[in-house]
Amino acid sequence: MSEQYPHYEDVFRAADNRYASLPYRRTGRSGLDLPAVSLGLWQKFGADHAYDTQREIILHAFDLGISHIDNANRYGPPHRAAEQTLGRVLRRDLAPYRHELILSSKAGGVLGPSPNLRGGGRKALLTSLELSLRDLGTDYVDIFYHHTPDVTTPLEETAGALATAVTSGKALYVGISNYEPDRAEAIARLLRAAGVPLLVHQPRYSLYDRGIDRNGLAGLALEEGFGLVVYSPLAQGLLTDKYLETIPDGARARNSDFLKPDQIDETYRQRTAQLNKLAGNRGQSLAQLALQWVLRNPAVTSALTGASSKEQLDHNLRALDGPEFTDEELAVIDEYGVHGTGLRG
Numbered sequence: 001m002s003e004q005y006p007h008y009e010d011v012f013r014a015a016d017n018r019y020a021s022l023p024y025r026r027t028g029r030s031g032l033d034l035p036a037v038s039l040g041l042w043q044k045f046g047a048d049h050a051y052d053t054q055r056e057i058i059l060h061a062f063d064l065g066i067s068h069i070d071n072a073n074r075y076g077p078p079h080r081a082a083e084q085t086l087g088r089v090l091r092r093d094l095a096p097y098r099h100e101l102i103l104s105s106k107a108g109g110v111l112g113p114s115p116n117l118r119g120g121g122r123k124a125l126l127t128s129l130e131l132s133l134r135d136l137g138t139d140y141v142d143i144f145y146h147h148t149p150d151v152t153t154p155l156e157e158t159a160g161a162l163a164t165a166v167t168s169g170k171a172l173y174v175g176i177s178n179y180e181p182d183r184a185e186a187i188a189r190l191l192r193a194a195g196v197p198l199l200v201h202q203p204r205y206s207l208y209d210r211g212i213d214r215n216g217l218a219g220l221a222l223e224e225g226f227g228l229v230v231y232s233p234l235a236q237g238l239l240t241d242k243y244l245e246t247i248p249d250g251a252r253a254r255n256s257d258f259l260k261p262d263q264i265d266e267t268y269r270q271r272t273a274q275l276n277k278l279a280g281n282r283g284q285s286l287a288q289l290a291l292q293w294v295l296r297n298p299a300v301t302s303a304l305t306g307a308s309s310k311e312q313l314d315h316n317l318r319a320l321d322g323p324e325f326t327d328e329e330l331a332v333i334d335e336y337g338v339h340g341t342g343l344r345g
Helices: 051-063 081-097 122-136 155-167 181-193 217-224 266-281 286-295 310-321 327-336
Strands: 024-026 033-035 037-040 068-070 102-107 141-146 171-177 198-202 227-230 300-305
Touching: 024 300, 033 037, 033 300, 037 051, 037 310, 051 081, 051 310, 081 122, 102 122, 122 141, 122 155, 141 155, 141 198, 155 171, 155 181, 171 181, 181 198, 181 217, 198 217, 217 227, 266 286, 266 327, 286 300, 286 310
Parallel strands: 037 068, 037 300, 068 102, 102 141, 141 171, 171 198, 198 227, 227 300
Antiparallel strands: 024 033
16 A cells, blocks of 8 residues: 555455446446445434444445445535545545545535525535535545525526536536426536536435426436436335334434424335335345336436445345346336325425
């Protein structure tokens, strides 16, 4: 190992076969390939979880070929904590592999009390990028996103700030997240005119949230040439067998801002039980079936999954080994995988 990197008793050395099995996909009409499954640090990578476990998951993911790690300035708690966690792992373990990693960050959500620490303005986006680079301990991110639409700021300003992130060398590509199709199409054209094509859009997508199919975003991505990196493919855990009978102690539905007990009603349980039965007949878990279904969409480049353990990550990746869906199975999925089931907003 080069002398520029610190030495530890348990020096990490990545698996030699890390790219042997996980499929990679081209992102839209760019030259960037992403793993079919990426690691998201949205939850469980803040200061409220054990660092040793976080480090173990990140390094295990890289050993499995997951080189794409998705982050944001707001991820924690508190805000910025998840990027600081990843920065610590980068410094200690992954610095020799930075050239292989695809690191993403997002800006635009409320980051602090100042009105200029939120939204899609130039000040907000480029200040956030500077803070992310500082927290990560790197000179650039591979993908820099505007996290959520800001209708109070001219779209031209947001596009200009994203373009500046690339032309300044502080990002290689730019993306957007949670944009409706009309606004996504508009910013894609602005970015193309600025010479910085839109690489990727990050929407929510699952069996229970088929918004990108219903509103035309999936078709727009294929037409405009940007990829989709989708989040919540397991609908915050609703597309697992966890809530079929009750809400377990310590489950996300008991302590999350994004999933509440009243979302787990009898209609949800009946539909999920049928999907779980189908998954069992296919030799899969429901989570594996749900991930495989998301990845069959030709507009989807990668699905973001979180993990609370190495074992959970291994389990989810086995979705890639599932048998192809038959027409009869897809009909059952469409019958019970009803858009809006168990979801809010």
